[in-house]
Amino acid sequence: MNHLTRNDFASALQVLAQIEAQAVDVESFARATVLALNAYVASELTTLLDCDLFTGHRQVMGLTGVRVGADEIACFDRHFFEHPLVLHHGMDGGLQARRISDLVSRHDFQRSALYGDYYQRIGLEYTIAVPLFHDHRRLVSVVLNRRGLDFNERDRERLELLRPHLAFLYRHARQAPALQTGATPPPVAxxxxxxxxxxxxxxxxxxxxxxxxxxxxxxxxxxxxxxxxxxxxxxxxxxxxxxxxxxxxxxxxxxxxxxxxxxxxxxxxxxxxxxxxxxxx
CATH class of the missing domain: 1.10.10.10 (Winged helix-like DNA-binding domain superfamily/Winged helix DNA-binding domain)
Structure with missing residues (x-):
């Protein structure tokens, strides 16, 4: 069902303009995206995650004044290949913004080792991921997390509205250093x-x-x-x-x-x- 309004489109346009004005490389893209999305869809923790689908390790980018400790990152990595969103976007090739609750029941998720060892440990309950780039080796997504209330369908649709354009801006941010040095940028979808x-x-x-x-x-x-x-x-x-x-x-x-x-x-x-x-x- 379409829950979007003209105001949603106007807000999306403002978000993209804000990111486009600041994103000169991947790091600045990550910071600008996290900042802009925090005002667009409420979240306790928003990050850009660059995941290695071979090793199961991830790089966390875009944090503004929030630190996820090395122990927490290592804990997440231990359960990397069990994560519903990693499986959906990274392994199954899912293209659209998805919540954990779209893929697994709340009851089953709370009984998982991933939830007990990581999400419960850092005090987060609900997650939605917006995939920006995927190939045989890497998955790059914007990930939003909340504590007390799951993301609703309108939140998901608002993020899905942005997704292809965020992917476009990410691609250009990723290519920027190569373009400046004259190198050939890596191919992207x-x-x-x-x-x-x-x-x-x-x-x-x-x-x-x-x-x-x-x-x-x-x-x-x-x-x-x-x-x-x-x-x-x-x-x-x-x-x-x-x-x-x-x-x-x-x-x-x-x-x-x-x-x-x-x-x-x-x-x-x-x-x-x-x-x-x-x-x-």
Missing amino acids: RPAADVSAPGLTLREEDVMHWLACGKTDAEIAALLSISPRTVQKHLEHIYVKLGVETRTAAVMRALAAADHDSHVLPTVGGPARSPLPRQAG
């Missing part, structure tokens, strides 16, 4: 989305589609058989029509407009349409 907004031409919708997939101007030009300069002109027109100044903001504003028109949550990350090249312009 690209999100897919189908977005449109009132007032856009068919060609501008094509550009918006590939923009949401994380394509560069040159890649969009090649896909649509137009010049990079023409792509830039289309983007200028899109920004004016949507009242935004950045690529991420354009995608979020288009999603919000589509939601308002259809009253149905846009399927971000779902099957992408493949627009056929039309005449340049």
Whole structure:
């Protein structure tokens, strides 16, 4: 069920703009994401976790004034391959934001060694994870934790709304050091989305589609058989029509407009349409 409102889309846009303005590398992305999400979905502990799916160890990033001790981290690592969210996102390839309670009953979770040795020890009860990157070796997720009240479906939908765009910003933050040194950045998965907004031409919708997939101007030009300069002109027109100044903001504003028109949550990350090249312009 769609619990999202226009205010949720507006808040998501603000969160992404805040992160985009501060994320120049992975560490700054982690800090900015934790700070922005704390005001977006309430959480006692929010972190960016970079998990090694071979060794079962994780790197905890983005903590602001909160420290998880070495003993607690080691305890979590001992039960790494039992964690419902690690199994779902890391092993089974789950793509969407999920709560532990989506995957295992409260009764069974409280009886697990993971809960007794780790969650009960640090005083946390409920967890939701937002996967940003996954390959055969690594899983990177934003993880939010609470004590007294589980995340509800609206919380999950709000985080899922952000997920593909956070993944896009994470990818660019990860590539930034390599781009600065001229090295070839590691390959990463690209999100897919189908977005449109009132007032856009068919060609501008094509550009918006590939923009949401994380394509560069040159890649969009090649896909649509137009010049990079023409792509830039289309983007200028899109920004004016949507009242935004950045690529991420354009995608979020288009999603919000589509939601308002259809009253149905846009399927971000779902099957992408493949627009056929039309005449340049």
